[in-house]
Amino acid sequence: MAQFRMTTILLFVGLSLCFEFAQSELKCMDSPCMTSAECMSSCCYIYQPNGMGTCVDYMYKSCFGPDNGNQCYSSDGCNSGCCKISQPLEYARCVPKLEGQKCLGQEDGDLCYTSEECKSGCCHSRAISWMVPTCVPKRNKNECFGSDYGDLCYLSMQCKSGCCRKNTCKLFAETGRCARRAAEDEFCTKMIHFQVNQHCQCEDGLTCDNSAPGTQRGFCKKPASANKCL
Structure with missing residues (x-):
């Protein structure tokens, strides 16, 4: 009986150590990641295709692969081997791989x-x-969708700059061109849309002073010199 009890205790301790080791291998908040399975929060958010993501709170942003239903940028990132876009202007998701089905x-x-x-x-x-x-x-x-300045885009996440800017003045234009971020004293927007934008976000080190009521447009300013009255 004593031997059986000792064996049970050792088994319990071993399982506990394994669990703690597995937990220690998971990444903390704000750590770089490629899939949600790497994060303690079970959520890896990736802003650009083929880019490194960040571990974030599960309820904060959309999470990426590798399980079915999770968002993805490539079929290699899915356990099923199939990342599929169902409709334009939306994220792709990991889905079961079916015969004849188109995947990324x-x-x-x-x-x-x-x-x-x-x-x-x-x-x-x-x-x-x-x-x-x-x-x-x-x-x-x-005619091709790209990621560099001037390339055709339909989602801001396609662009290296993170901004797909409208081609025309049409309010509901569906395609745009990848544009650089706004420089100091140029028009900007703090509300970056998932699809195309009228203006881009500011360059690093600048803030979009868009405090005027009823508008999302502003000017890029250095934080210390930001004008609060547009």
Whole structure:
């Protein structure tokens, strides 16, 4: 009986140590991550495709892969091996891989976010309002979705700058161009939209002074010299 009790105690201690070790391997808040499984909070938020994410509070922002239903930027980031965009202008999600189903990939016909993902160098959609972009043979760079300044975009997260700016003055324009962040004394917006924006956020070290009631537009100012009356 004493031997059995000792064995039980040792087993319990061993399991406890294993659990503590596993917990210690998980990353703390604000640590870099690629999937939510790496974080103690079970939430990794990634702002740009193929970029490093940050462990955040589970209720704070949308969480990324690798389980079905989680948001994703590549099929490699999903346990199922399939990251799929269901509709334009939305995040892709990990889904069960079905025969004949299109997933995010590199070959012509595969779904895509940016042209950098495609072997052809072109991610394109002829009718962005209803058709999900796919990798296509490269014909005209101006037709391809990219991430550098001036490249076509339909989501701000596609751009290295984090800002997809409207092509025209149309209020509900669905596509834009990747634009640089606003410099000092240039128009800016603090409310960065998921899709396209009328103006971009400020460069690092500047704040968007948009305290005027009823508007989200302002001017980029250095914090110490920000004008509070637009």
